[in-house]
Amino acid sequence: MEKIILDIAPLIRIPLNRNQSFSYLADEKVPFGSLVSIPLFHRQVEGIVIGNKKDFPRLGNIQLKKINKVIEENFLSEKQLELAKFISEYYFSPLGIVLKGFVPKRTKRIKNYELRITKEKNPTIKLTKDQQKAVKTITGKNSAFGILNSKLLLYGPAASGKTEVYIHSILKLKKKDPEFQFLILLPELTLTPQAIERYGKYFKPDEIVVINSKISKGQLYSSWKKIKSGEAKIIIGSRMSVFSPFQKLGMIIIDEEQDMSFKQWDMNPRYDARTAAEKLSELHQCPIIFGSATPRVESYYKALSNNYNLLKLSKLKSKDIGYRILDTRYEIVDLKKERWEKNYSSISKKLKSEIEYALKNKLQTILFVNRQGMSAFSICDNCRTVLKCPHCHRALVYNNSGIYKCLHCSYKSGILTTCPNCQGTIFRNIGLGTQKVEKEINKIFPKAKVKRVDF
Numbered sequence: 001m002e003k004i005i006l007d008i009a010p011l012i013r014i015p016l017n018r019n020q021s022f023s024y025l026a027d028e029k030v031p032f033g034s035l036v037s038i039p040l041f042h043r044q045v046e047g048i049v050i051g052n053k054k055d056f057p058r059l060g061n062i063q064l065k066k067i068n069k070v071i072e073e074n075f076l077s078e079k080q081l082e083l084a085k086f087i088s089e090y091y092f093s094p095l096g097i098v099l100k101g102f103v104p105k106r107t108k109r110i111k112n113y114e115l116r117i118t119k120e121k122n123p124t125i126k127l128t129k130d131q132q133k134a135v136k137t138i139t140g141k142n143s144a145f146g147i148l149n150s151k152l153l154l155y156g157p158a159a160s161g162k163t164e165v166y167i168h169s170i171l172k173l174k175k176k177d178p179e180f181q182f183l184i185l186l187p188e189l190t191l192t193p194q195a196i197e198r199y200g201k202y203f204k205p206d207e208i209v210v211i212n213s214k215i216s217k218g219q220l221y222s223s224w225k226k227i228k229s230g231e232a233k234i235i236i237g238s239r240m241s242v243f244s245p246f247q248k249l250g251m252i253i254i255d256e257e258q259d260m261s262f263k264q265w266d267m268n269p270r271y272d273a274r275t276a277a278e279k280l281s282e283l284h285q286c287p288i289i290f291g292s293a294t295p296r297v298e299s300y301y302k303a304l305s306n307n308y309n310l311l312k313l314s315k316l317k318s319k320d321i322g323y324r325i326l327d328t329r330y331e332i333v334d335l336k337k338e339r340w341e342k343n344y345s346s347i348s349k350k351l352k353s354e355i356e357y358a359l360k361n362k363l364q365t366i367l368f369v370n371r372q373g374m375s376a377f378s379i380c381d382n383c384r385t386v387l388k389c390p391h392c393h394r395a396l397v398y399n400n401s402g403i404y405k406c407l408h409c410s411y412k413s414g415i416l417t418t419c420p421n422c423q424g425t426i427f428r429n430i431g432l433g434t435q436k437v438e439k440e441i442n443k444i445f446p447k448a449k450v451k452r453v454d455f
Helices: 078-090 095-102 129-139 162-176 189-200 217-229 239-243 273-284 297-304 335-340 349-360 434-444
Strands: 004-010 022-026 035-040 043-054 069-072 151-155 181-185 208-211 234-237 249-255 288-292 309-312 377-380 427-430
Touching (some): 004 095, 022 035, 151 297
Parallel strands (some): 151 309
Antiparallel strands (some): 004 022, 004 043, 035 069
């Protein structure tokens, strides 16, 4: 029987100066993208087949190892392999580590997870002229080339109806081809419930799946299988959802595209989901929409340079939405002047009075603080050295549990922390964070119910 040589990329880290794949023998041809078990040095690992060819006489008595078994044929599609190679080359990351993100943890029992959505009647929303024009441009064909407009920047202020443009574009494309799948990328997990509610009004619960790092392994694998089979049509997810096995991708939507959360900073591959999604749209030849009220400089420049098609939405008027929109009032308080009046709290007198008014009238108040912990950073009281993380060299933040934490990696200090410069043990906490504001609010308003959301 004629043997086949398989080129296999092990799902482990291999130095970039080495070949990213190894050759193995198989008794029969195995398709590209198949998941296999292979011996590597003194252990057994999984790998993805990225090439195959017929065996040939080898000089020097070179012996090749055999694969252990084929776990699943055609586990990854050809487009997934192309995307993985692109990410590996573009971000100088080992191919095995990139491919590992494409392979979910498999479970023996696959439950049929279905999202619980409160089904309501489809709201009769009349789109504005700007929204209608945007939907027509997204779903229409480019007159010059006869293909769908591929890259678009949807630029409009907050509450200008960008989500309605997304939904009506999906509905229009879905009428053209019911087999289309649609990817909605969200920067934060906290936006997922709202997105499920909005899209759930127009689509069946069994057509919607969620892909992010917080769902269980079983639910993730179940959603992955639904996407691969083509059963899932609406995929709502974080940056990791670009690795999903799409069958027929009809459109990609990147909501709040300016958010830095789309970039993975803390581990390999350090990829940007926006760049990966752009490549994904090219592979599937489908449109991609970058939506934002405050787009990135590079996105806006590409739109002005005609690399992206710029779509602008104006602010919705009261008659368009059926209720009155109150103008937002801003007031800047100089905390230096507060210090002159002996108020050393981070809560100004004006803010205190507004919170008192809200509590008196049984209203809710949201306080936004852009840092976690009890402080922005900490310095040694002796030599003024900033206490930094030994791994990523970012400033450590004091936690109310009595330790110092790094917000960018998993590092935590011990209870007895010493200065790396002078070995001092006394530190001064500078600035404020969510825990410090929570502590002060509880002190000022002891009877108020306070919840901190900074996960």
